[in-house]
Amino acid sequence: MLRYVLRRIAYAVPILVGVSLLTFFLFYAVYTPEQMARKNLSTKNPTPAQIEEWVKEHGYDKSRSEQFSKHMKELLLLRFGKSDATKQDIWERIRAGVGPSSYIASLIFVCSIITSISLALVAAYFRGTYLDLWITFLCVLMMSIVYMVYIIAGQYVFGKILKLSPLGGWRGGLDAARFVILPMIIGVIYGLGSTVRLYRTFMLDEMNQDYVRTARAKGIGERGVLLRHVLKNAAIPILTSSVAVIPSLLLGSLLLEQFFGIPGLGSLTVDAINSQDFAVVRAMVFLGTVLYIVGLILTDISYALVDPRVRLE
Amino acid sequence: MWAWLGAVLQNDWAQNGIAVLVVVALLWAIVRAGREPLWAEAYRRLRRNRVAMISLAVVSLYGIIAVADSIGWRDDKNAPRKTIIDRVFERPQERYYSYPLAATTFGEPKPRPLLAPGKHLLGTDSVGDDIFYRTLKGCRTALIIGGFTSLLVTPLALLFGLRAGDFGKRVVDVIPSVSPVVDYVIEFVYTLQASSPEILLLNALLLVLGPGLLNLCLALGITSWVGLCRLTRGETLKHRDREYVRAARALGASHSRILLRHILPNLMPVVIISVTLSFSGLVLSEAILSYLGIGVEPGVGSWGNMIDSARLELAREPIIWWNLASASTALFILVLAFNIFGDALRDAIDPRLRSS
Numbered sequence: 001m002l003r004y005v006l007r008r009i010a011y012a013v014p015i016l017v018g019v020s021l022l023t024f025f026l027f028y029a030v031y032t033p034e035q036m037a038r039k040n041l042s043t044k045n046p047t048p049a050q051i052e053e054w055v056k057e058h059g060y061d062k063s064r065s066e067q068f069s070k071h072m073k074e075l076l077l078l079r080f081g082k083s084d085a086t087k088q089d090i091w092e093r094i095r096a097g098v099g100p101s102s103y104i105a106s107l108i109f110v111c112s113i114i115t116s117i118s119l120a121l122v123a124a125y126f127r128g129t130y131l132d133l134w135i136t137f138l139c140v141l142m143m144s145i146v147y148m149v150y151i152i153a154g155q156y157v158f159g160k161i162l163k164l165s166p167l168g169g170w171r172g173g174l175d176a177a178r179f180v181i182l183p184m185i186i187g188v189i190y191g192l193g194s195t196v197r198l199y200r201t202f203m204l205d206e207m208n209q210d211y212v213r214t215a216r217a218k219g220i221g222e223r224g225v226l227l228r229h230v231l232k233n234a235a236i237p238i239l240t241s242s243v244a245v246i247p248s249l250l251l252g253s254l255l256l257e258q259f260f261g262i263p264g265l266g267s268l269t270v271d272a273i274n275s276q277d278f279a280v281v282r283a284m285v286f287l288g289t290v291l292y293i294v295g296l297i298l299t300d301i302s303y304a305l306v307d308p309r310v311r312l313e
Numbered sequence: 314m315w316a317w318l319g320a321v322l323q324n325d326w327a328q329n330g331i332a333v334l335v336v337v338a339l340l341w342a343i344v345r346a347g348r349e350p351l352w353a354e355a356y357r358r359l360r361r362n363r364v365a366m367i368s369l370a371v372v373s374l375y376g377i378i379a380v381a382d383s384i385g386w387r388d389d390k391n392a393p394r395k396t397i398i399d400r401v402f403e404r405p406q407e408r409y410y411s412y413p414l415a416a417t418t419f420g421e422p423k424p425r426p427l428l429a430p431g432k433h434l435l436g437t438d439s440v441g442d443d444i445f446y447r448t449l450k451g452c453r454t455a456l457i458i459g460g461f462t463s464l465l466v467t468p469l470a471l472l473f474g475l476r477a478g479d480f481g482k483r484v485v486d487v488i489p490s491v492s493p494v495v496d497y498v499i500e501f502v503y504t505l506q507a508s509s510p511e512i513l514l515l516n517a518l519l520l521v522l523g524p525g526l527l528n529l530c531l532a533l534g535i536t537s538w539v540g541l542c543r544l545t546r547g548e549t550l551k552h553r554d555r556e557y558v559r560a561a562r563a564l565g566a567s568h569s570r571i572l573l574r575h576i577l578p579n580l581m582p583v584v585i586i587s588v589t590l591s592f593s594g595l596v597l598s599e600a601i602l603s604y605l606g607i608g609v610e611p612g613v614g615s616w617g618n619m620i621d622s623a624r625l626e627l628a629r630e631p632i633i634w635w636n637l638a639s640a641s642t643a644l645f646i647l648v649l650a651f652n653i654f655g656d657a658l659r660d661a662i663d664p665r666l667r668s669s
Contacts, residue, residue: 023517026517026518026521027517027521031521140649140652140653140656141649143593143648143652144593144645144648144649144652145641145645145648146597146600146601146620146641146644146645146648147597147601148600148601148604148620148624148641149620149637149641149645152620152624152627152637155627156627160627160628251513254512254605255601255604255605269513269516270605273516273520273605273606273607274606276520278520278521281513281516281517281520282517284513284516285513285514285516285517288513289513
């Protein structure tokens with residue numbers, strides 16, 4: 001097991017180097033430093049002196065090879081430097097944003113897994129009936145609505161008409177619950193369509209297995225078969241499809257945080273996009289990749305832990 | 314970066330020609346496919362499914378609007394190019410918001426009469442543009458994003474997927490021109506791609522490339538080919554040891570011939586199903602990215618842009634709902650029709666893949 005984990009981590013190293021190469025090429029090779037300075041300086045017609053100063057300040061004046069080694073060092077040691085637009089330290093902002101982001105994202109994750117599994121169980125229990133048909137159709141319907149519409153409609157109905165929760169904003173501590181509830185509900189509802197459909201397929205796949213027939217032959221009722229046998233086996237594909245995103249929960253959600261004014265990493269990224277802040281986007285892409293790779297490794301490990309048939313060596 | 318391509322695409326006749334070419338190619342492909350037993354059988358099953366046929370009709374309607382919006386001409390040399398949609402549905406620009414089919418502006422202390430009273434089917438937006446016209450303009454953008462990206466991705470993913478699947482077990486007769494190094498590079502790029510989160514990669518690409526229809530297709534293509542590539546790889550692995558492949562090898566068929574003439578046609582049903590099902594995802598991504606301001610340019614009609622401009626209108630007093638409602642309804646109907654049709658197509662082509 002340990003050897004396998006170490007090997008997977010070793011495999012991740014070339015991937016990380018590749019990603020930082022890719023981001024270097026994207027962000028340093030496509031634009032010249034002067035173009036970047038012009039994009040970021042607020043004055044309309046910056047003087048050459050202003051441009052030079054900006055380029056120097058953000059370290060874009062060095063030679064390509066120097067820039068390259070600095071870039072690699074920065075990324076691999078997670079020292080992201082200063083933001084191009086606001087001059088703030090990126091690592092500080094990431095640290096400040098992780099809290100709210102992961103708070104909301106993990107709540108959404110847990111709630112949506114519980115709801116999806118229960119709904120998928122209902123659909124599997126009533127398979128072939130009109131209830132199942134309607135659940136499946138509703139899932140397709142929900143998959144076809146764009147995220148923004150959920151958010152805007154949710155804010156309008158719950159925030160403006162029913163006045164059940166604030167339209168947006170954030171406060172730390174216990175008071176956060178008031179601000180979290182609406183984004184959480186919207187996030188859960190948004191993901192429901194595709195996950196319920198997927199989980200239902202997983203469960204119906206298990207329904208046709210031999211062990212289910214054996215269990216029925218032993219005289220176990222339909223509910224017992226579903227809850228004691230099918231659910232356990234369907235948990236394996238559910239696990240593999242959801243464990244990979246757990247580390248990425250730290251990054252939060254772009255649209256949700258932007259709409260609700262939550263000061264997390266998602267809104268940090270959206271702000272960076274709007275202000276053409278290359279340094280922040282660079283850092284976020286790299287961070288996202290690291291977390292995603294961690295998720296993939298976790299998936300493999302949990303796969304072996306849950307399913308005794310899987311051997312890692 | 315795309316200046317030369319943009320210049321070609323700006324040409325009036327090139328635009329009309331491409332639209333006609335796309336329609337002809339699509340019809341030709343459908344007629345060709347209808348002659349093959351597999352597809353004829355699939356079509357026969359599909360025709361019995363009434364919901365699927367309605368979805369197909371809806372998608373075709375969007376397609377017709379998109380084509381009508383691509384064919385245009387100038388009245389004289391200096392006049393702007395106007396498409397068929399422009400000619401039929403363009404309304405004079407009003408001064409402000411107006412209610413659907415209203416005769417005066419809306420939300421002003423003193424409502425002013427409209428230039429075209431009762432002719433704005435879905436009202437006007439804050440600068441007085443006709444909403445129905447803007448919604449129709451979004452069709453072309455959405456279908457180009459979905460269609461062109463699929464067109465970019467499919468050959469690439471098929472090629473790489475076939476190679477990777479073939480590479481899965483070392484074979485003696487490697488295609489001489491493709492060295493193992495290339496295989497390793499493909500594997501590496503593939504893993505690299507699969508391990509960065511899609512939305513962040515899209516952001517980075519579009520931030521650097523800049524907004525625009527072509528750049529958007531390119532970026533979506535770069536982020537979405539991996540899924541299809543993985544599917545092709547798995548299917549190739551499955552087919553590689555089948556009897557017909559062994560028979561072909563025994564008959565002396567070359568390696569590339571086995572891959573391209575024997576395995577590839579057998580992958581086509583799965584690939585077409587997957588492309589159809591991913592189409593709606595691409596259309597939704599376009600809306601989200603345009604909303605974030607890194608999708609298509611602000612001037613180009615797009616439902617994402619419309620939703621972006623409408624997001625604060627629900628907070629106004631009195632509220633303005635028609636802008637948001639028409640853009641999101643148009644998007645919803647197209648995506649829903651594609652989702653239903655894709656599912657029906659999968660059931661029709663291969664009933665064993667049926668999800669229930």
